[in-house]
Amino acid sequence: MFGFFETKIKKSALFKIKEKVDKKQQDVEKSPEKDRAKKEEELKLLQLALKEQRQASLTSEIPDYLTECAEKAKSVDKPMLQVTHPVKFTHGLIPYGGIYVKPSSQNTKSYLTTETLQSSYYDITNSNGNLITHARFLMLNLDGETVYNKLINTDDSWLSEFSKKKEQVKQWTEGLRLWVAETEDIQDTSRLKQNYFLLSDGSYHITAPLFSSSICQAVYDKVRFSTFSQENKKLRTARKNKKYAEGILVEYPNFAVMNFGGTQPQNISTGNFERHGEVFLLPCSPPHWQSNLKPPIKRISLYEDEFDRRAWRIAKELQLYLSKLQERKGNMEIRNHVTQLVYQIIDTLLGYVAEIHSLEEQAGWSETDCKLKESHKLFLDLHRQDENFQLYRESGEWQKEVCKDFGLWLNKKLESKTMVFAKIESSHWAKLLKRQLREFERDIKRAKEVTV
Amino acid sequence: MSTYITLNHIQIQNANCVNGLTFGFPAITHFLGYVHALSRKLEQSHSITLGGAAVACHQHQIHAYQPKGFGEYIFALTRNPLTKGGKTAPIIEEGKMHLTVSLVIECKGLISGGEEGIKALQKHLRQLCLTQKLAGGVINSIRNIVIESANSDTEKATLTQKIRRRLLPGFLLLDRSQYLEKHLADLQEINPKAEMLDAWLDFSTLKFEAEASLEEGEELSEKTKTTWKYIPKPESGYLVPITTGYRAISKAYKAGEIAGARDPNVPLFFVEAAYGLGEWQSPHRLQNIEDALWNYHDEEGWYLCTNQTTIDTYTAEHEDDNFDFID
Numbered sequence: 125m126f127g128f129f130e131t132k133i134k135k136s137a138l139f140k141i142k143e144k145v146d147k148k149q150q151d152v153e154k155s156p157e158k159d160r161a162k163k164e165e166e167l168k169l170l171q172l173a174l175k176e177q178r179q180a181s182l183t184s185e186i187p188d189y190l191t192e193c194a195e196k197a198k199s200v201d202k203p204m205l206q207v208t209h210p211v212k213f214t215h216g217l218i219p220y221g222g223i224y225v226k227p228s229s230q231n232t233k234s235y236l237t238t239e240t241l242q243s244s245y246y247d248i249t250n251s252n253g254n255l256i257t258h259a260r261f262l263m264l265n266l267d268g269e270t271v272y273n274k275l276i277n278t279d280d281s282w283l284s285e286f287s288k289k290k291e292q293v294k295q296w297t298e299g300l301r302l303w304v305a306e307t308e309d310i311q312d313t314s315r316l317k318q319n320y321f322l323l324s325d326g327s328y329h330i331t332a333p334l335f336s337s338s339i340c341q342a343v344y345d346k347v348r349f350s351t352f353s354q355e356n357k358k359l360r361t362a363r364k365n366k367k368y369a370e371g372i373l374v375e376y377p378n379f380a381v382m383n384f385g386g387t388q389p390q391n392i393s394t395g396n397f398e399r400h401g402e403v404f405l406l407p408c409s410p411p412h413w414q415s416n417l418k419p420p421i422k423r424i425s426l427y428e429d430e431f432d433r434r435a436w437r438i439a440k441e442l443q444l445y446l447s448k449l450q451e452r453k454g455n456m457e458i459r460n461h462v463t464q465l466v467y468q469i470i471d472t473l474l475g476y477v478a479e480i481h482s483l484e485e486q487a488g489w490s491e492t493d494c495k496l497k498e499s500h501k502l503f504l505d506l507h508r509q510d511e512n513f514q515l516y517r518e519s520g521e522w523q524k525e526v527c528k529d530f531g532l533w534l535n536k537k538l539e540s541k542t543m544v545f546a547k548i549e550s551s552h553w554a555k556l557l558k559r560q561l562r563e564f565e566r567d568i569k570r571a572k573e574v575t576v
Numbered sequence: 577m578s579t580y581i582t583l584n585h586i587q588i589q590n591a592n593c594v595n596g597l598t599f600g601f602p603a604i605t606h607f608l609g610y611v612h613a614l615s616r617k618l619e620q621s622h623s624i625t626l627g628g629a630a631v632a633c634h635q636h637q638i639h640a641y642q643p644k645g646f647g648e649y650i651f652a653l654t655r656n657p658l659t660k661g662g663k664t665a666p667i668i669e670e671g672k673m674h675l676t677v678s679l680v681i682e683c684k685g686l687i688s689g690g691e692e693g694i695k696a697l698q699k700h701l702r703q704l705c706l707t708q709k710l711a712g713g714v715i716n717s718i719r720n721i722v723i724e725s726a727n728s729d730t731e732k733a734t735l736t737q738k739i740r741r742r743l744l745p746g747f748l749l750l751d752r753s754q755y756l757e758k759h760l761a762d763l764q765e766i767n768p769k770a771e772m773l774d775a776w777l778d779f780s781t782l783k784f785e786a787e788a789s790l791e792e793g794e795e796l797s798e799k800t801k802t803t804w805k806y807i808p809k810p811e812s813g814y815l816v817p818i819t820t821g822y823r824a825i826s827k828a829y830k831a832g833e834i835a836g837a838r839d840p841n842v843p844l845f846f847v848e849a850a851y852g853l854g855e856w857q858s859p860h861r862l863q864n865i866e867d868a869l870w871n872y873h874d875e876e877g878w879y880l881c882t883n884q885t886t887i888d889t890y891t892a893e894h895e896d897d898n899f900d901f902i903d
Contacts, residue, residue, distance in 0.1 A: 209825065209848060223846055225825050231877060232772075234757035236851035237823040240772040309826075313844065314836030319605075321822070321879045322612055322872050330837065330844040331822050331879055335596075339851075342773050343597055350781075363784055368802040373784040380599050380640055380649035382669050404648075405671075406780045408816040409593075409600030410633045410747040410856040441808050464812055471858040478744035478860070564860055567741035570734070 125186065126178050128264050133257065136185060141177050145170045187286045193258055194299020203305035204250040204259055206272055208238050210393040212249065213335035213384060215315040220249045222393075223334060224307045238336045247337035247395035248272065256390040256397055262303060263394055275304045337395045340403055347404045350374045380405040419480050419489045419504060426477075426500045426526075427533040435472045438465060439537040447543055466556050469534065473557070474564055481506040481568075499525040506568070523561055527554040578732060579683040579725040580865060581626070582739060583705055583718055585634060587676050591713030593638055594651075594671035596819045596849035600638055601675075602711030603819045604749065604854075604870055604881040607631050610710045611681055612872075617704060622697060627682030628869030632859060634746040636675040672713075678743055682869060683723070694723050736865045743859040748868050751883035752813070753820055753852030755779070759810045779815045779853055783807040818854040821873075821880030822847035847879060 130142035148170050152163045207222030224246060228239040248259045262272040266282055274282055278301075283293045313332055320328045350356050355371070362369035382403045385392040389401030423429055442465040449458060483489075487507035490496060496504070499522035502513070516522065531550030538545055595603035607629055615626035640649040651671045687693050701721045709715070724739075726732040756775050763770035763778075785807055788800045809815060826846035829837065837844050862868055866884070873882040 209846075223825050225848075233850075233878065234753050234755075234852070235820065235823070235880075236756070236772045236776040238825070238848055239823075242769070242771045310834070310846065312835040313838075316836075318838040318844065319609070320839075320842070321874070323874045324872070328842050329828075329874075329879070330839060330842050331824075331847045332844060333822060333847050333849060334825065336848050339773070340597065343777070346773075346777060359784075362786065362802075363804040366802055366804070368786050368788045368796065368800045370786075372807065373804070375782040375784075376780065377782055378649065380651065380671070382594065382599075382651065382671070384669070403597070405594060405597055405599040406817050407600045408598040408818050408854065409636055409638065410749075411814055412636065437806070440806065444805060444808070467861070468812060471861060474860050475745055475747075475858045478746075478858075482745055560860070563737070567737045567860070570738050570741065 125264070125266065126181075128261065129181065129186065129189075130174075132260055133189075136181070138174070138177055138181050138185070141170065141174045145174055182286065187292070189261075190283070190286060190296050190300070193261060193303075194296045196255075196258060197299050197302035200251065200255065202251040204248050204255070204262055204272070204303050205305065205307045206246045206276075207249055207307055207393075208246050208338040209334040209336055210247050210249040210395075211310060211316065211334060212392045213337065213396070214317065214333075216385070216391060218315045219312065220251055221308065221310050222247075222249055223310065225336075225338070236339070238338050241338055241342060243338075243342065245338050245341055247341075247393045249393045253388055253391040256394065258303070259390075259394040260398070263398075271300075272304055275301050276306075337393060341395055341399065343406070344399050344402070344404055347376050347379055350376050376404075376406070378407045380407070417479055417483065419483065419486060420496060421489060421494045424495050424497055425529055425533070426496065426504060427529060431473060431476050432533075432537075434476060435469050435537075438468050438472065439534065441465060442469075443538045443540060443543070446538065447540065463556070466534070466553060467560075470557055470560050473530070474560065477504060477564075480504050497525070497529075498522070500529070520565065523558065523565070527557045527561060530554055530557045577725050577727050579687065579723065580735070580739065581681045581683050581701070582722045582724070582742065583679045583681070583701075584722065584742060585676055585678055585717075585719035586705075586710065587674075587716040587718075588710050588713040589674050589716050590672045591675055591711035592671065593673035596851065598817050598819055598851070599640075599671050600673070600816075601633065601636070601749075601818075602673075604631065605819075605821060606711035607677075607679060608870060608872060608881055610708060611679065613708055614681075614704065621700070622685075622687070624683055624685035624687060627684050628871040629682070630680040630748060630865065630868035631870065632678045632680075632743040632746045632748045633856070634676045634678065634743075636673060638671070638673040640671065674713075678746065680739055680743075680865060680868070687723070698723055732864065732866075736862055739865055740859040740862045746859060747814070747856040748859050748862065749818075749870075749883075750855045750857055750868060751820065751852065751870070751881075752811070752815060752855045753882075755811050755815070755853055762810070775810075776817060776851060776853075778810055780817050813855040813857065816854050816856065818852055819849040820852035820854075820882070821850050821878065823850045824877040824879070850878070850880065 126138060129136040129138040131139070133139055145167070148163065148167045152160060152167055155163050205221060206224055208225045210220070210222040211218045212220060212222075225238045227241060227244055232240055248263050250259050262270065262275075264271045266274070269279075271282075274280075280293060280297045283296050287293055287296075316332045316334075318330050318332050321331045322328060356374060359369050359371050359373035360375075363373055382405055383401045384396050384403060385401045389399075390397040392401070417430070420426055420429055420431075442462065445461065445465065481504070484507050487505065488509060490501040490505040490508060491510070494501065502517045502522040503526050505513070506517075508514070528550070531552070531554035534553045535545040535550045538549075591602050592606070593599050593602060611626050611629045619625050638649075639652040641652060642649055651669060653669065687697055689696060698721050702718070705718055705721070706715050722742075724735055726735045756772065759778060760770065760772055760775040763775055783806070784804045786802050787805050788796055788802050790796065790800060794800065824845045825848050828843040828845055830843050831837075831840040834844060868883065870881050870883045873880045
């Protein structure tokens with residue numbers, strides 16, 4: 125309860141002192157050694173003042189607030205609703221309301237849905253954005269249960285802490301309970317999105333999607349923890365400075381932020397207000413390489429530079445995997461896993477090559493001033509208009525060297541202080557590429573046969 | 577006989593790129609919706625219908641930027657008409673993107689008229705496909721439309737090779753939602769309190785752990801020489817979180833039971849996004865075009881898009897691709 129006043133009610137006496145305490149705390153942390161002792165004394169005094177104010181507020185501003193809140197409920201004749209899916213996320217002009225999905229383990233599948241969330245978090249939606257402080261009060265968690273839930277479960281014991289008089293508690297209870305109600309069904313779908321969904325029997329259902337404030341909150345908490353928590357920041361700094369620190373550093377790369385409610389986030393829902401109107405989105409786009417890709421004219425080997433950059437991470441993963449194997453002679457699972465990782469590297473290679481092939485306007489780039497090995501030129505400059513070149517290409521002789529070079533490249537990538545690779549491994553990598561390369565080239569041939 | 581219609585390199589402008597809590601590519605429901613709309617028209621005009629569709633992305637450009645030059649992205653907002661008072665109207669944020677995709681669509685029914693009939697259908701489609709919006713965006717152009725058939729498994733394999741070559745460079749979107757169940761089970765073995773959210777997020781996070789290289793007799797401290805190692809994701813492949821359909825969160829509302837329903841003859845359900853996983857995979861590995869097709873799938877309370885890839889990623893494609901390392 126104190127926390128609520130100290131952090132959320134600006135005109136509260138508690139808020140003002142807490143603000144000073146926090147500022148002083150920061151001051152202490154930033155100040156040099158010699159000033160610290162004095163500041164810590166000042167901090168102690170402020171903390172004492174806070175403690176005293178808490179005692180004072182127990183009999184003054186807190187009961188006053190409860191009375192005000194209970195009274196207000198009578199004048200606003202619309203209850204606040206607890207929902208996991210507030211409708212206003214879909215359109216701000218829809219009358220407030222939503223759906224409340226409870227956690228459940230029935231009929232779940234291999235998907236993330238609101239019912240699978242373990243936390244029983246819910247949002248609060250109401251008729252007027254100005255009631256935001258009251259709404260935040262209802263969302264306040266006291267000993268594991270929100271005020272809203274206490275009221276709806278007719279649990280009044282928490283109120284006796286603030287008044288000895290039974291009359292007073294009764295007044296509060298009656299008033300406060302006017303804020304809550306069982307969530308009603310949504311009455312009107314006019315402004316909601318409605319899509320037809322085709323069923324297997326050829327008929328349709330209309331699906332009206334709603335936004336899950338619950339999943340949003342859960343993701344929000346995780347992303348914020350990763351970005352702002354002291355714990356994760358410490359790990360991030362340690363990694364940057366290559367120092368040791370215990371724990372796993374978690375990053376959410378490339379997330380986006382979307383805003384709901386503009387300058388008035390409370391108009392959408394209370395939860396939205398608490399999140400400052402922010403929704404964090406996770407990226408799902410395909411791999412995105414440079415849009416200004418150029419053929420590797422200045423390199424001797426196609427495996428240098430751009431391809432090396434693209435394949436680096438998977439190669440590192442393979443290196444790590446191999447270094448952790450207790451015995452080099454693996455079981456089926458190990459052999460498969462290694463093969464899978466090499467396939468992924470080959471995927472990256474062929475994807476890169478396909479991109480170079482698609483640079484048709486630059487065909488013939490390997491003719492002049494190109495340092496690339498002959499076999500690599502033949503591989504990459506697919507559309508070069510040169511009869512001899514194309515004849516050599518057709519013969520496929522160049523594939524052997526291209527595969528051999530792949531094997532050598534991969535060996536080099538995997539080598540470390542503790543692992544050495546020799547011809548037997550590089551030959552094996554070459555063999556893995558050989559088969560895929562043959563199919564790749566056959567596809568090219570087939571594609572030329574298609575009349576479109 | 578299996579027939580496939582390929583809509584090659586469809587350039588889409590201003591498509592929706594936000595769905596639920598993911599962004600960067602339109603939801604698969606958009607593509608199936610587009611195909612279904614085409615199907616209804618073709619049923620009328622040519623007595624054929626369309627089935628599942630494979631989706632490949634060749635190029636994309638999201639209208640978002642990083643205001644700090646690093647860190648989070650925000651969406652570039654469109655200018656809306658001013659309000660009466662000359663002020664900027666409150667914006668409902670939308671995420672938009674340009675993209676180029678190809679769709680390979682299953683065609684059901686017989687295309688009449690032999691070779692001529694196929695050519696005529698191709699021509700018809702050239703017009704028809706451009707008129708529909710895709711993922712909320714306008715189609716600027718389609719490179720070409722190809723209709724091909726296969727009469728046997730061997731022919732289908734050859735056809736797959738032709739198709740996959742055409743899709744390069746690019747990436748196919750495949751359904752990997754089944755990884756979630758498995759990963760959740762793995763997490764719960766270590767921590768019984770782990771939940772689906774944790775499993776799902778593990779495919780979106782980058783994790784690192786410190787590995788100390790201790791000198792002889794050295795005690796672990798902050799000064800110890802350390803490398804930070806990347807912890808691989810639970811499964812291999814370029815995996816992303818995606819919305820794969822919907823979960824019902826209400827009972828059915830029949831005709832007259834709720835105001836504002838779009839169609840009184842069709843039951844209405846409130847739903848929420850169901851989040852699964854997708855893999856962006858290079859088409860050159862595709863052995864059978866069927867493995868890449870997405871279809872609608874419904875069950876009580878579920879409205880999903882699924883893809884029947886059952887690629888067992890722990891098996892090498894060819895037996896002798898496996899290798900025994902020798903000490």
